[in-house]
Amino acid sequence: MAKAARPAWCFGALSAAAVLVICASAVGAEQAYYTPVRADEVLERLPRSMTDTDGALIKRLHQQLDASPEDVSLAVSLATLYIEKGRTQSDPRYFGYAQAALAPWWQAVAPPVPVRVARAEIAQWQHAFDQAIADLLAVVRKDSRNARAWLLLANTYLVQGRTHKAAAACSALAKTANQSIASLCYAGVMNRTGRAAQSYALLQVEQRQFQSGALLQWLLTTQAEAALMQGHAAQAERAFARAMTTPRRDPYLLAAYADFLLDEQRYAEVLALLRREDSDQSLLLRSAIAAKKLGDESRARKYREQLRAYFSAERSRGGQPHNREAALFELELEGDGEQALRLARANWDLQREPIDARILLRAARARGDADTVAAVGHWLAARGMQDVRLSRLLEGAGLETVR
Amino acid sequence: MWRLVALVFLLFSLPVAAHKPSDSYLTLERSGQALRLQWAIALRDLEVAVGLDGNADGAITWGELQAAAARVNRYALVHFDLIYSGNRQPVHVTGLQVAQKSDGAYAVLQMQGPPIAENVPLAVAYRLLFALDPTHRGLIAYSDGRQYVTRVVSPETPQVEFPISGTSRLRVFADYLTEGVWHIWVGFDHILFLLTLLLPAVLVYRRRAWSPVEEPRAALGDTVKTVTAFTLAHSITLSLATLQLVVLPSKLVETAIAVSVLITALNNLRPLFPHSRWLLAFVFGLIHGFGFAGVLTDLGLPASALITALAGFNIGVELGQLAIVFLVLPLMLLLRRHSLYRIVVLKGGSLAAALIAAVWMFERALV
Incomplete structure (x- = not known):
């Protein structure tokens, strides 16, 4: 009896195990792909930028463009709308849509001027700086009064740390546009050439000229940067706070403000500022750093996982994560100093804003790489850049060139 | 003047890293003579391509996706060729599911190819979304039991071939x-x-x-x-x-x-x-x-x-x-x-x- 019962028992146990394994694998499969049960289950909430009031205008432009796809002004209007959406939402899809609107001229050697400016704008956003500059130089050669092109050119040179060329572009701009716009252009150059105090004062005067939210936002961000370079935290904070009252979302402002709060060790405020910004890598990165500093391990881990997913998604589509973010990620979150320094150097080859100098200096110091610290110090000194945050990083290395 | 100023301003926002760009994920699984395909396409992209949000409330429900299924299938199949022996082969959509990924929801088209001889290499010509967003990429994963290969397709290289493993x-x-x-x-x-x-x-x-x-x-x-x-x-x-x-x-x-x-x-x-x-x-x-x-x-x-x-x-x-x-x-x-x-x-x-x-x-x- 017992003998007969035993195989039966074994068989039962085995079947149960088999059923469990099958169920487990079914659950595993469900996590990847599933069939929703209820028709009213919400799968996705579209970003507001897809459903806002521009929607009707974009739709109309698309219809008109379908009828005459070679109409330059229609195409550029549509592309410009998308570029603004892409900028404010930090969403690359909109830059793709902008590129599609310009499709007839995208590969052209010498497209019409407005197309070429828009094309440069897209290239700049995608960090193809040399390509953007080539297009913009071609534009201003043909149309030396093109304010848009001069402004974008000045901006791109600034990102690359080519302050002389940026200053020249601002001068050219001054001949064609409103003086206040040119002042804003100069203020950016002054911030990076040791004249932050003058820049701050100039922007204080120009503030009255700018009622429009978007321009004021830019002015105040530049002014806050000037204050920070001099170590004036209270002034910077006032400028940031005022800039934030403008409803337009500005990722550059958010990142700069978050960096300021991180410097001030006001980590909880960083999380509060960026609580809805999880679709933006550079902002997600700031949230992750703040959560880690606060000791909020579970939150830090969540953000870190999201960032890893973004970086690996970027690589698997054949792209490269932006080195500025990748370097900071390694430096602050992964603790891989060697990798951080490699990425920071690669980033320095492409971008040379104050933040890029900071990241490289920190990565180099962490690895005891005095040569790199000295090289960055000399580069900054050659431009006369004065920034207390950078000076602190240089002092420890025995360098007195930047104070 | 201020209109110009406002436009000019837009140029000044410095570039920052951002959202994930648009990708779709196409999987081809060969086993014997059978070919199974799965294609995950972001709902956001389908909204732009064929329109999913029937009641325009900014939320896409399972019901709305199902209602648009015929349009989605047609759009997908028109922008994709399965090629073997130099001919385009018919592909059928056998089911619709959903995947939630880190960057949002995806429609998953379950598809089936015709029976194919085992030792013929397959090729895929991909055109999905390229006309709407040239920065879109197709991430294609191919497996035939002996090898697992991944390829990225772009408007510049829209076609990929998957050779039979060990062809040498x-x-x-x-x-x-x-x-x-x-x-x-x-x-x-x-x-x-x-x-x-x-x-x-x-x-x-x-x-x-x-x-x-x-x-x-x-x-x-x-x-x-x-x-x-x-x-x-x-x-x-x-x-x-x-x-x-x-x-x-x-x-x-x-x-x-x-x-x-x-x-x-x-x-x-x-x-x-x-x-x-x-x-x-x-x-x-x-x-x-x-x-x-x-x-x-x-x-x-x-x-x-x-x-x-x-x-x-x-x-x-x-x-x-x-x-x-x-x-x-x-x-x-x-x-x-x-x-x-x-x-x-x-x-x-x-x-x-x-x-x-x-x-x-x-x-x-x-x-």
Whole structure:
């Protein structure tokens, strides 16, 4: 009896195990792909930028463009709308849509001027700086009064740390546009050439000229940067706070403000500022750093996982994560100093804003790489850049060139 | 003026890293002649391409996605070609599911391709969303059981080909050679047959009794003759069966293999052909060749490299067989003068082999 019962028992146990394994694998499969049960289950909430009031205008432009796809002004209007959406939402899809609107001229050697400016704008956003500059130089050669092109050119040179060329572009701009716009252009150059105090004062005067939210936002961000370079935290904070009252979302402002709060060790405020910004890598990165500093391990881990997913998604589509973010990620979150320094150097080859100098200096110091610290110090000194945050990083290395 | 100023301003926001760009994930799974495809496309992209949000409330429900399914399927299939043998092949959507990824929800189209010959490479021409967003990328994962490949398609390189793995002749040859060696080692009935056949090689049958050979050379010659006969025979039938020139039911072949072991074992106990075991080896080798062919067919043969695979497998079988001979023959030579060899090894071993073969015979004939 017992003998007969035993195989039966074994068989039962085995079947149960088999059923469990099958169920487990079914659950595993469900996590990847599933069939929703209820028709009213919400799968996705579209970003507001897809459903806002521009929607009707974009739709109309698309219809008109379908009828005459070679109409330059229609195409550029549509592309410009998308570029603004892409900028404010930090969403690359909109830059793709902008590129599609310009499709007839995208590969052209010498497209019409407005197309070429828009094309440069897209290239700049995608960090193809040399390509953007080539297009913009071609534009201003043909149309030396093109304010848009001069402004974008000045901006791109600034990102690359080519302050002389940026200053020249601002001068050219001054001949064609409103003086206040040119002042804003100069203020950016002054911030990076040791004249932050003058820049701050100039922007204080120009503030009255700018009622429009978007321009004021830019002015105040530049002014806050000037204050920070001099170590004036209270002034910077006032400028940031005022800039934030403008409803337009500005990722550059958010990142700069978050960096300021991180410097001030006001980590909880960083999380509060960026609580809805999880679709933006550079902002997600700031949230992750703040959560880690606060000791909020579970939150830090969540953000870190999201960032890893973004970086690996970027690589698997054949792209490269932006080195500025990748370097900071390694430096602050992964603790891989060697990798951080490699990425920071690669980033320095492409971008040379104050933040890029900071990241490289920190990565180099962490690895005891005095040569790199000295090289960055000399580069900054050659431009006369004065920034207390950078000076602190240089002092420890025995360098007195930047104070 | 302020309008210009506002426009000009837009240029000044510095570039920052951002949202994930648009990607779709296409998976092709080949198994035998079947081809299954899964295509995950972001709902956001489908909203732009075909419109999903029926009530324009900014939220896409499962009901809205289902209502748009026909449009989604058409849009997907129009922007994708499955190509093999230089022709575009029809693909059918068999189901719609959903995936939640880190950057949002995706519609997952379950699809099926037509039955396809196993050794024809597949190609995919991809156009999805490129006209709407040239920065869109298709991430294609291909697997056929032997390899897993991923490719990225873009407007610049919209077409990818997935070659058959191991297309190189050398690779096919090496693969099948290994299979051949492996098969002779794990195929217990072949080892048993070979051992049974070799046991008397170090002996000579005189006056109704086995006695040890004097010269090892005589044993070696006998072994070479036997093994060569076996090899020649099974190579013939293996080729005939693999090329489908002669087809025998596997049940008949398996039973006959058992019979071959039985008769060879009995021949050791009571020799009917004491001096021409090579003949036995040849006749039964023919049967074993059909057995090998069955294994080879189960493995699946690349049509493009059929002869290479066949040669590789056959040579693998020979090498595996020779390894066994080289292992066993020195031992046999060493023990041949011992009376225990004749009694225990030859008689006992043959008896055991005969018993096992008899059991197999009944099992294979009856089941």
